[in-house]
Amino acid sequence: MKLLIIKSSTESKWGSCKVISPNLHKLYHGLGKGFELDWFELPEDLMKGEMKSYSSLVSELYKHIEATKPDRLVFVDHLPPPPVVVSFLLIQAQLSKLPPMIFHLYGDFTYFSKQWNYLNEVLEGHPVRFIVASDSQERLVNEFLADDFKAQRPIDKLCFPVNAKDYFYSSKDRTDLRAEMGLGEDDVVVLYSGRISLQKNVDLLINEFLKIKKEGKRFHLWVVGAFDDVGADFIGYESYPGYMFAKIQTILDGCSQDELKRVKFFGHLGKASLRVTKAAADIFASFSLYHDEDYGMSPAEALATGLTSILTDWGGYSSFASSDKWHCELVSVGLSEFGFELGTQSFIDLVENYAGKSDNLRFSHSKEFLAKFSIEGNIDVLREILKKDGVPFTGFTWLLEQHAFAMNENWSKIKYNKFLAPRDKGYYPQLYNNYISGKTKENNNEK
Numbered sequence: 407m408k409l410l411i412i413k414s415s416t417e418s419k420w421g422s423c424k425v426i427s428p429n430l431h432k433l434y435h436g437l438g439k440g441f442e443l444d445w446f447e448l449p450e451d452l453m454k455g456e457m458k459s460y461s462s463l464v465s466e467l468y469k470h471i472e473a474t475k476p477d478r479l480v481f482v483d484h485l486p487p488p489p490v491v492v493s494f495l496l497i498q499a500q501l502s503k504l505p506p507m508i509f510h511l512y513g514d515f516t517y518f519s520k521q522w523n524y525l526n527e528v529l530e531g532h533p534v535r536f537i538v539a540s541d542s543q544e545r546l547v548n549e550f551l552a553d554d555f556k557a558q559r560p561i562d563k564l565c566f567p568v569n570a571k572d573y574f575y576s577s578k579d580r581t582d583l584r585a586e587m588g589l590g591e592d593d594v595v596v597l598y599s600g601r602i603s604l605q606k607n608v609d610l611l612i613n614e615f616l617k618i619k620k621e622g623k624r625f626h627l628w629v630v631g632a633f634d635d636v637g638a639d640f641i642g643y644e645s646y647p648g649y650m651f652a653k654i655q656t657i658l659d660g661c662s663q664d665e666l667k668r669v670k671f672f673g674h675l676g677k678a679s680l681r682v683t684k685a686a687a688d689i690f691a692s693f694s695l696y697h698d699e700d701y702g703m704s705p706a707e708a709l710a711t712g713l714t715s716i717l718t719d720w721g722g723y724s725s726f727a728s729s730d731k732w733h734c735e736l737v738s739v740g741l742s743e744f745g746f747e748l749g750t751q752s753f754i755d756l757v758e759n760y761a762g763k764s765d766n767l768r769f770s771h772s773k774e775f776l777a778k779f780s781i782e783g784n785i786d787v788l789r790e791i792l793k794k795d796g797v798p799f800t801g802f803t804w805l806l807e808q809h810a811f812a813m814n815e816n817w818s819k820i821k822y823n824k825f826l827a828p829r830d831k832g833y834y835p836q837l838y839n840n841y842i843s844g845k846t847k848e849n850n851n852e853k
Contacts, residue, residue, distance in 0.1 A: 407792060408442045409434070410476035410505070412467070412491060414483040415447035421601060422703045423512070426566045427483050429781060430510065433567055434482065436785045441792070446470055450485035464494040471495075471504065478792060479505045484512035489521040496528050506533035506796035510564075511547060513698030513721075516640075516837075520810040522550075526801045533796025536561045539701040540722035545840035546700075550806040560797035564787055565725070566701045570780040572677050573710035575772040576685050577765045583686035592623050594760055597687035597713070599630035599680060600694070600704040602650050605638050607693035607748075609653050614693075614750045616657075616665060620758045630672045630683060640697045641745075641834060684711040689760060691716045691753065692723070693737070695746055697838065699723065709734060709775045712768030714760065716753050724843035731778075732771035733763075738846035741835050749846065805837075 411434060418424050434443060446467055471479070481488035488509050495504060515522065538544045544561050551560070589595070596615060602608045608629065615627045637645035658666065675683060684690070690708035699721030709715055709732055717723040719736040726734045735756055738749035763771075777783050 407440060407478065408444065408474065408476045409478050409480050409792070410444045410446060410471060410474060411480045411482050412446055412448060412488070414450040414485055416450050418450065418483070418485060420484075422701075423484060425569075425703050425707075426512075426701075429567050429569050430482050432569065433781050433784060433788055434480075436781060437789060437792075438785075441789070444470075444474055444476060448486050448491065450483070452486035452490065461494065461497075464491065465498055467491070468495055468498040471499075476505050478508055480508045480510075482510050484510075484514055487518045487521045489518070489525050493521075493524055493528060501529070501532050504532070506535075508535045508537060508792070508796075510537045511543065511700075512539075513543070513696075513700035515543075515547065515700075516697070516809060519806055523802060523806045523810040525799070526807075529799045530801065531798050534560060534799045535791070535794060535796050537564050537791060538562070539564065539566045540725045542721045542724055542841045542843065543700040546837065549837060549840060550802045550809075552801045552803055555797065555800040558797040560799075562791040562794070564784060564791060565779050566703060566706070567781040567784050568703075568706050568710045568776065568779050570710065570776045570782065573681050573684070573707040574776070575712040575765075575768045576682070577768075579682040579685040580765075583682055587686070589626070589686075590624075593626060594623055594689070594757065595626045595628055595687040596689045596691050596757060597628045597630065597684060597708070598691055599675075599684070599708070600692065601634040601636070602629065602631050602654070603634040603636050603696075604643060604645055604650065605636070605694065605696035607695060609650070609657060610748070610750070611691060611693050612654065612657050612669065614753055615669070615757075616661070618754055618757050623758075624668070625757065626668045626670065628670050628672060628683065628687060630675050630680060632674045638697070680707070681711060684708050684713055687713060688763070689714045689716060689757060691757075693718055693748060693750075693753075694723065695720055695739070695748075699841070702726070705734075706779055710772060710779070712763070712770075712772035712775075714763060716756050718748065719843055719846050721841045724841075724845060727843075727845050731774040736843075736846045739842050741839055741842060743835060752846075809837075 418427055448463060536547060538547055538561055544563055547561060548556055598608060598611055600606055612627065618625050633651050635645045635647055635649045637643050690705060690713045692705055695718060701722035705715055705717055705723060705726055709726055715734040717726060717734065717736055719739045724736060727736050728734050737753055740747035
């Protein structure tokens with residue numbers, strides 16, 4: 407099978423995609439016998455250039471398609487937006503002259519709803535398949551698919567894989583860093599890594615951590631990552647430069663000297679340092695309710711190091727839940743027109759009752775997780791997906807059109823956009839309740 411894979415010629419500006427894209431590329435390179443790979447690069451800011459410039463680039467792409475006659479046209483990166491590339495391809499050629507298309511979908515699917523909705527007008531009848539990263543994302547995307555199209559199951563699931571050469575457990579790394587940090591056997595380290603932003607709820611995590619107290623144990627919170635003032639536009643909350651820093655500084659100003667010693671900010675760390683830090687920690691925790699949380703590379707990389715993890719039952723995080731092969735518990739999430747609720751008490755209970763994990767168990771949990779979520783563990787999964795025939799595209803529902811309209815008309819004033827806000831009795835909950843799996847056993851929620 408001959409694949410023509412469209413990739414970005416530039417590194418993504420989005421942190422997680424700086425990891426996701428190269429890992430997916432490595433996954434495709436691992437397909438081996440039976441697959442012939444051909445790569446075509448386009449700049450991620452394709453639309454920002456002059457019309458003549460990007461028209462010329464897409465023209466080159468079509469000439470390449472004509473010359474090589476691939477069996478599948480695969481869009482593996484999130485930028486440039488795949489529907490934009492398809493739209494300009496169709497200026498160059500008739501739809502019937504293009505091969506079946508496979509689209510890897512990312513969390514920004516809803517952000518680019520206007521561009522995806524345009525395919526309704528131009529892609530009818532063409533064989534396509536969508537690849538999503540989690541069950542939650544599949545449920546969300548299905549909300550936008552026409553019933554007859556959805557019935558033919560055009561969506562396949564393939565995780566964004568972890569590179570096992572970058573993330574694994576090392577007993578030596580754990581011992582060395584904990585000794586350097588002055589930690590003893592009874593010290594329990596809770597770790598968060600990722601963007602420190604509004605929808606990641608790092609401030610809430612700090613507040614809940616400060617409630618943890620148990621005789622005989624000393625608890626620490628390590629926060630790894632850079633401050634990011636991206637707001638929560640889809641639900642009407644804006645941010646400003648320095649917002650999260652100020653919010654967290656206010657919390658720390660109210661802490662005792664002992665508490666301040668136990669909450670440490672590491673800033674941004676490279677892969678090697680981050681792996682060592684995860685090895686030295688005991689529990690990974692994230693309260694993210696980000697509307698683009700279609701997967702979750704940071705918790706995936708933490709679980710690859712054998713870390714016990716406590717995550718929100720939200721988006722792709724839910725896919726990691728397991729109590730036997732590895733240890734990942736979910737915090738319950740509720741969503742209505744009144745906002746979110748989180749079962750934060752369960753986080754406190756899980757941390758206070760953490761009994762430790764032996765080296766052998768961490769090695770075992772790391773191995774089991776990587777068997778399912780690593781690059782090597784997903785080669786056969788990808789091979790089977792690529793062998794499937796495309797499903798004739800019959801379109802998206804009115805919901806995507808309405809979402810696109812709201813984004814287009816009200817983005818600059820989205821704080822007042824009743825269509826997107828949860829308080830409008832239903833649109834946001836209707837769509838994003840798909841991000842809640844309901845796997846949690848308790849409902850001890852706190853607003």
